[in-house]
Amino acid sequence: MSSEALDGVQLDALYRNHHGWLQGWLRKRLGDRERAADLAQDTFLRLLVTRRMPELGEGRRYLAQIARNLIIDQWRRQRIEQAYLDTLAALPEPETPSLETRAMIIETLLQIDAMLDAMPSKVRQAFMLAQFEGLGYAEIAERLQVSISSVQKYMTRAIAACYQVLYAE
Amino acid sequence: MKADSHAPIAPAIVEQASHWLMLQWDGQLLGEQQRSFAAWQAANPEHQRAWQRMQQLQQTLASVPGDTSRAVLRDMPDQRRRHTLKLLGLLLMAGGSGYVAQSQLPWREAMADLRSGTGERLQRTLADGSQLSLNSASAVNILFGPRERRLRLLTGELLLDSGKDPAGRPLIVETGAGEIQALGTRFSVYEIDDGSRVELYDGELELRPRSAQPTRLQAGQSRWFSATRLGPLMAADANRSAWQQGRLIAERMPLGQFLSELSRHRPGVLRCDPAVAGLQLTGVFPLADTDRVLTALQQSLPIRVNSLTRYWITVVPA
Numbered sequence: 001m002s003s004e005a006l007d008g009v010q011l012d013a014l015y016r017n018h019h020g021w022l023q024g025w026l027r028k029r030l031g032d033r034e035r036a037a038d039l040a041q042d043t044f045l046r047l048l049v050t051r052r053m054p055e056l057g058e059g060r061r062y063l064a065q066i067a068r069n070l071i072i073d074q075w076r077r078q079r080i081e082q083a084y085l086d087t088l089a090a091l092p093e094p095e096t097p098s099l100e101t102r103a104m105i106i107e108t109l110l111q112i113d114a115m116l117d118a119m120p121s122k123v124r125q126a127f128m129l130a131q132f133e134g135l136g137y138a139e140i141a142e143r144l145q146v147s148i149s150s151v152q153k154y155m156t157r158a159i160a161a162c163y164q165v166l167y168a169e
Numbered sequence: 170m171k172a173d174s175h176a177p178i179a180p181a182i183v184e185q186a187s188h189w190l191m192l193q194w195d196g197q198l199l200g201e202q203q204r205s206f207a208a209w210q211a212a213n214p215e216h217q218r219a220w221q222r223m224q225q226l227q228q229t230l231a232s233v234p235g236d237t238s239r240a241v242l243r244d245m246p247d248q249r250r251r252h253t254l255k256l257l258g259l260l261l262m263a264g265g266s267g268y269v270a271q272s273q274l275p276w277r278e279a280m281a282d283l284r285s286g287t288g289e290r291l292q293r294t295l296a297d298g299s300q301l302s303l304n305s306a307s308a309v310n311i312l313f314g315p316r317e318r319r320l321r322l323l324t325g326e327l328l329l330d331s332g333k334d335p336a337g338r339p340l341i342v343e344t345g346a347g348e349i350q351a352l353g354t355r356f357s358v359y360e361i362d363d364g365s366r367v368e369l370y371d372g373e374l375e376l377r378p379r380s381a382q383p384t385r386l387q388a389g390q391s392r393w394f395s396a397t398r399l400g401p402l403m404a405a406d407a408n409r410s411a412w413q414q415g416r417l418i419a420e421r422m423p424l425g426q427f428l429s430e431l432s433r434h435r436p437g438v439l440r441c442d443p444a445v446a447g448l449q450l451t452g453v454f455p456l457a458d459t460d461r462v463l464t465a466l467q468q469s470l471p472i473r474v475n476s477l478t479r480y481w482i483t484v485v486p487a
Contacts, residue, residue, distance in 0.1 A: 109233060109241055125315070152191060152192075156187045160187045
């Protein structure tokens with residue numbers, strides 16, 4: 001949608017023309033004035049960080065797209081945090097990690113979740129069996145009823161997907 | 170050098186590095202393989218850089234124990250991202266809506282895959298052959314993926330006749346309180362008293378409160394649970410599922426409970442004076458015409474139905 005770099009003047013104009021609209025748009029969808037205000041602010045912050053400029057006349061659509069992604073990221077994060085805390089709650093007391101460790105693990109889980117999301121279904125299955133269950137390729141091949149060379153192909157694709165999440169622009 | 174280390178690496182080289190990491194994950198490289206890997210690394214500084222990134226990637230994956238990843242990520246429905254985007258897109262086109270203000274996380278309900286209005290009941294056959302019924306004013310998200318079949322009850326009540334999945338994926342109903350995993354069953358789930366009540370008519374299922382021990386339920390049993398607590402085991406009330414056929418069945422039901430049940434099926438306010446809330450009634454009532462039900466009540470019980478408008482009704486002693 002955009003490749004041109006954003007400069008201060010343009011950002012300023014975007015903010016003046018659309019910030020009020022975006023906040024209203026979010027408020028209508030979230031039913032929560034404060035959260036809408038926060039998200040509108042975060043949307044412009046994201047714009048500032050990515051430094052990408054919407055095409056002429058596409059400003060609102062572009063901002064709405066960023067805002068939507070932010071909402072989904074928040075939702076994703078909440079789910080993962082909750083699931084992780086639930087997992088911890090099932091652990092015996094002495095193994096409870098520190099708050100910093102928890103934050104780091106949640107960050108990593110979010111990354112891994114994004115990696116899984118980037119994989120086609122068979123590839124993901126193979127990857128999860130290898131990484132989470134510790135199965136070898138022969139066992140995975142048997143489990144998925146495919147050849148070992150297919151499993152190797154899946155795993156190569158899985159690694160490439162992980163790479164994209166960590167290093168792609 | 171520093172700027173260089175952040176530059177993108179050519180896709181062909183990433184592909185080769187992925188291949189080498191894949192081989193290493195399956196075990197130590199031996200003899201010939203080991204030599205060609207060393208040759209590959211030495212051939213080009215970009216190969217080295219790609220390999221460093223692969224090692225970082227591996228460290229990232231290894232920094233969370235496999236058990237934890239599995240427990241946390243196993244149940245994340247996939248394609249959720251695209252799916253939700255699509256729903257948000259629809260929402261955008263549909264414009265503003267009136268029901269947004271009621272709930273704590275209203276946008277979730279606004280984006281539900283299936284929702285019924287007040288007084289409306291829906292039935293759907295799901296992709297796996299399961300029969301899903303939604304009671305009045307209910308919303309559910311349907312998240313079927315390759316790993317599981319998940320229904321997220323956002324509000325209200327659902328009744329499920331679960332089909333047998335050819336792929337053997339588990340069927341899970343999720344509520345604010347936790348999860349219910351069906352093991353070939355017919356059951357209903359509804360949101361009540363800050364928790365969920367499950368009525369099991371057939372088969373067996375597992376209740377998994379978010380932060381309490383899971384427990385099993387047998388056919389004919391009913392149990393309330395919240396995120397942290399399980400209520401006492403009770404007998405399932407078969408009459409409760411009559412809404413699926415558009416009926417409300419009462420057997421010596423207190424009037425207060427009857428009216429609160431009835432009010433789920435009509436818009437507006439339906440109040441009951443505490444003086445008559447304890448009166449009991451028995452009968453089969455059509456949900457399609459709740460006005461007529463109220464009129465009928467007046468004839469059989471010592472009560473009067475005060476209606477300021479159709480949307481503001483109080484039931485008081487006659």
